[in-house]
Amino acid sequence: MHIKNILNKLKEDDNQAYLLTQFTNIKYISNYKPTSFAFCIIKENPIVYASEMDMEIAKRDSSIEVKKYEKFDVMIEDLKNEGVKNLAIEPSLVYSTYEKLRDDFKIESKTYIEKERMIKSSSEIENIEKATEIAQTAFRQLDVTSRKESEDVLAFDLVRLMIENGASRESFDTILVSGSNTSLPHAVPEHKRLETPILIDWGAIYNGYCSDNTRTIVYTEKEHEIFDIVREAHDKAIKAIRPGLKCCEIDKVSRDIITEYGYGDKFIHSTGHSLGLDIHETPGFSLKDDTVIEKGMVITVEPGIYLEGEFGVRLEDTVAVENKARIIGDLEAML
């Protein structure tokens, strides 16, 4: 089904083939996820060139033809023999591969698959729901507030709990940090006993699909004050989501609230990102993204306020867009 849609788009743009190297795009199309490298070519007879090392799993998992990758030139010859002149590539293709293609083909970068992946099927949404359920169950089982352990050990305990609850792994490097570390949006857990506040940004992978949540456990009056602002920005942004609006309008809702309270310059990232097979997908709730929101999108809402050298607060939930936004997982029980 996906392949048919892509073939139609290729035809419209007068491209005869589409080269994929991104692992999750290849997985989306073929159900085979490479472990080192692979080339997938969408054309009338789609094919995956897998490394020798991957042949066993590629043959096991792929829904399209698999050939052993021998040499780049062989692939180019195959394409030329099939009459491919205009070749679409992903924007993420590395320059060194582009260099080997540009003399033989007219190259154009296209986000056909990313656009296809924006709208999740019901089974994709079920996988994201299951991943979220696993991650949230693990979180409830973790003893954070007694603060008996160090950040890094607790982060790993959380991952182990996710695995025990059925995750194949974590969806990104778990952030479980405390004290002034919380003012870094991408902080790394350290080998030190937990201080306060405590910020946990974590997710599981289930059946290839990611979940993503953030909770901040606050203690002092000032931390509570900041938390309430972030909570308001989070709740109102989620309430504002509706098919037909633009993504940037949702970013504006949360950013305006935080700005009104005087912390606009402390909200140093965008309001949210889509997720699925990747933890970061398009579209996102950001200032510059004017993609129109559609049913079937799955996007995070994660406003934050970061007071450098002091502390930070972020609150993140993932929503599925229906007639309005439905929060995936259990918000209230998690706060």
Added chain:
Amino acid sequence: MHIKNILNKLKEDDNQAYLLTQFTNIKYISNYKPTSFAFCIIKENPIVYASEMDMEIAKRDSSIEVKKYEKFDVMIEDLKNEGVKNLAIEPSLVYSTYEKLRDDFKIESKTYIEKERMIKSSSEIENIEKATEIAQTAFRQLDVTSRKESEDVLAFDLVRLMIENGASRESFDTILVSGSNTSLPHAVPEHKRLETPILIDWGAIYNGYCSDNTRTIVYTEKEHEIFDIVREAHDKAIKAIRPGLKCCEIDKVSRDIITEYGYGDKFIHSTGHSLGLDIHETPGFSLKDDTVIEKGMVITVEPGIYLEGEFGVRLEDTVAVENKARIIGDLEAML
């Protein structure tokens, strides 16, 4: 020191600047490792453009000037104002960024940093040694042979032990697999009790630097027979390493041995790869790599035989090239 070397090479090639986006290359040059994206430009006055979100850690860690990234166009204007006409890029630069540069600059892809990184300093080697020591200590503390746990839980226990022993994290997704899973070089641990044989491919990161080892615990006569062949290929390849030889000659040593025993077509990957800030660096002991071996290189030797549907055996150590190869860590105590 590194920057000076790169500036000299730039001059030789008539390039005025070198754009870096690869995180470990930026870390190598500036000591700041980006968490989402960054642009580092090596020129007379080298600079890092960091995302707003990373500004706090970039300012903390970077040894070169840091500027907040605003817009791509601003960066292009800065470069043009400084008289940059010929711009070197990394081969891994993504096409979408190349596309935004090609109208304003003459672009050439260069591996200046990768070449610099081939030869490790003594402090880099110390970090790799420490990472190896941590990983091997954790391995000794892990109870694998009682086979009481599942592959995935044991894999996580190994990671936790590495963390407890001082690793910042694992250097790649730990492979701890058993039974017929061992015939997949990049197998993923499953939620099932350990069968036999057991293959563990694991490593730690210490101070940014990776370690990499593989051990296979064999049981049956046939498994022992295959193990002995792999061991011979491993030992003789390591013995053959000498500055002045080409990397492909070392691959040939281990491949010839395995081929003599009739398993040449079951050795489905190259003999080894360099490591450092990345788990896979250049050069590698592969058929096609004619890089001359030099003192200061740190490379893995990891022959394997994979019998599809049955089992696989791999043995991997990391060596530092001196007058000959010195195995990092403790080989005998680990077998």
